[in-house]
Amino acid sequence: MDNGLVSYKITEPMMQVFNVQEKSDWIIYNRYIQRDLELCKLLIDQDLRNTKDNNEFAFYILGLIYREEGKIKNSYWCFDRYYALNPLCVEGVKQIARSCLLLGRNDEARKMYLEAEKMSREPDTKVYYNLGLCYLNLGELDKSKEYFHRTIQLSRNQDAYEKLASIFAIENNFKNATSILISASKLFPFSTNISVDLGLLYMKQRDYDQAFNVLGNTLCQDPENPKALLTLAAEMQRNFGYDEALAKYTKAVTDLSECSETWNNIGMCFFGKHKYVAAISCLKRAIYLHPFNWIALYNLGLVHIYTRQYVSAFVFLSTSAKLNPNHAGTFMLIGLALNHMNDTRNAEKAYRKSIELNSDNPEALINLTILEINQGKIKEAEKNFHAFQEACLLCGSIDKEIIELGKQVSDAINGQPQSFDEHEDEKLESDEPCYAEVE
């Protein structure tokens, strides 16, 4: 804030003659500092009338006030006047550039900031940070990273750390993103934003224990932080702690009653507790709130398969597949639903599509194998069963039921091919994806 004054004195050392008009500057400054903005505006108005628009400091403060009120265009105009009155001052250029940035004119902002960089005698972290923002908005990530790095080297700027980490996350470079956030969290141990981001990053890398630690710490500082609550609850849910997770969700839901993902997770909690009706109504609310939420649709389909309503399941799953055609699990479930409705031809197609999307997918493979055994295509079944065994080896954690099923199928293929009817009714355990991110 007082930058405006200081730079004014620095840039014009010759003109430090205090004439009459500058006497009012400190009053305006005082009022501004005391946040008496209405009075401040009146004073500025009066002052500008007295000096016939020749008081640059008044323009500067007026610009800041307008910006806080959200009137960026007016603020831009003020800083423009400031710049016109005092073209040698870096601060004016910086503020005009900032206004451009806030108005979304990134290219212009970038040019102004580059000019400001040239004008300032020593490196200015604000300029670097904002240049980083401009490049980020313009999509030039490399340059943006470079400027944020410079900012961090010169100062401790929390925002710069966050932005840098988010750029790394966009580039899927989670390692760098985490290391940046770790160093940031050492510098700013009380910032919940950073620790929540860090926790979410750990979640994305499937490093659940670390995420749990970090988010637990966050909740100690801010017990109501919705992002941390949701993520922690999702983590508990993953570990089958449904009741604890539900408690956390109900805490968060007061804030986020319109958040589709929360309702999705709550629904899946109920599903985990085998309360299917509650699960269905929660998932339906999730879809009501966000009709394009394919995960909720997928989960709803899953629940309907469990409640043996195969037509409904098929409708929801096909909707989910239309919204996101790249999820292998959806097609597998569609196949299952179709199989139960005795449409084996299309079921087979769905299984094959699922395998095509994700070739080491033990569930789809075993289901396809069983289908083929039932149709008497033993040779193809054998081939798929081998693929299944390989997929089982590749995957880390597999459900016991699937292994059990695999054993039965291998018996059926090797020993007595007559007894394959008994394991026709296969059940599918499938991971329910829990997305805890708040949009």
Added chain:
Amino acid sequence: MDDTKVIASLDTFYSACMDLRKHNYDRCIESCTIILSKNPYDQAAWALKMRALTEQLSIDDIEAEEEGIADSYFNSDAIAENARVGTSLRTAQDTSNQRPRTVGGRPLSGIVRPSTSSAGGNNLQLALKTPRTVGSSRPLTSQTARNIRLGTASMVSQIDGPFINISRLNFPKYASDKQLSKLLFNYIYYQQNDIRNALDFAVEATKFCNFKDPWWKVQLGKCYVMLGLLRDGEAQFRSALQHGPNIEVFLRLSRLFIRLDQPLSSLDICQKAMSWFPHEVTLLIEIARIFEGLNNIPMSVKYYRDILELDATDMESIACIGLHHFYSDQPEVALRYYRRLLQMGLYNAELFNNLGLCSFYAQQFDVVTACFENALRLALDDNAADVWYNISHVAIGFGDLDIAEHSLHLTLSLNSSHGAALNNLAVLQWRKNNVSQAESLLNSAIAAEDHLYEPHYNRALLAQEEGDHQTSYAMVKKSLSIYPNHYNSKDILNELKKYFSSL
């Protein structure tokens, strides 16, 4: 043939009486005119003709009120400008954000009735800003549509001059006649719609019966209310009630308090009336409606249920309860209520539309298409837009975004200022990365109906993504002014404030 001969042989006056009973008003009037042309001083014929003329046009005027824009703007009756939350229909609490709102900003009711469309308008500006399209039908002046019809009807029906020239009537003479005075009053009030003269007449008449007849007091009250002198009307109604309880008077009093924007007093009155008439359906309906107006949906539904216990065929109750179930995630139950309406013989586009939606959400997928086909077949221009809008929702539910887009376009072709449709179309375009088109659609959605917070929020989000923080700020402010507890809007606002305060 014989019948006509017999009738022809009847006394003309007797046949006129019979015609009146059979609601054959035109013929009754004709016969009376014949009698009167023979003997202009035949009072019986004169009275009969008066009655026929009145009954031709009389309506149930207890429910006919609808406040006009001018009325609500110049309304000095409301006691508190900024009433406490829950004590006024204007500041009704926002509890049900799941329910969509009408053009005026009220949560949707299960049934369309006078005053459901109006917002209990806070100010003239808002009322004038809401677009005057097919969707909104708020009258500009205080004279309601029905009253205007009455006024014009009186001019059409008489070819050779008015039947009674009221300005030349000797009021005290007729007012003293107990047989004639009430008929004459009704004629002046309903047929001529001349409230001022009716009031004068009623004043004379009530003087002649020494202020003892409650009927005249009620009529006086009616006149006062029509003239906007609500407090005088209240006094008349209250004094009428001292002669004994009367449902009509209680209802009129309750209506009067609603016009004064004092729903709690209105509820009081209804409760008092309930102690006299514990099973009166009209009173229960009144209470249920007031609760709905106050956004107290659970109480409203409770009363509607009570009504159904007493009168199982009350369509309003069935529709309102059905709606309540629909918006509280129980489409299966709602479906039962709407099917009941269908069984009762209601056969219109809205009902089929609701049935379609319910069965879609209750996963009865086989009937959805049939219902919507019926709805479209029965729909007129104005509700066809809404039907198409709902079809777009169904299409989204099935994941068929192309059909959704087509039906939204059809909605807009029928009602170009359908804000929700514009908003949804914008979201669909946004999904396809047509950002500029989405932006213009959102802008037109905001221009069309600015009581929805969704377009404002979406516009803010779009501007935020584009980096245009000023627009985003303005939009988020508007979104929050409509729906103050919207978490996502608050989130954006906080972020923007951070931007604006840093150097």
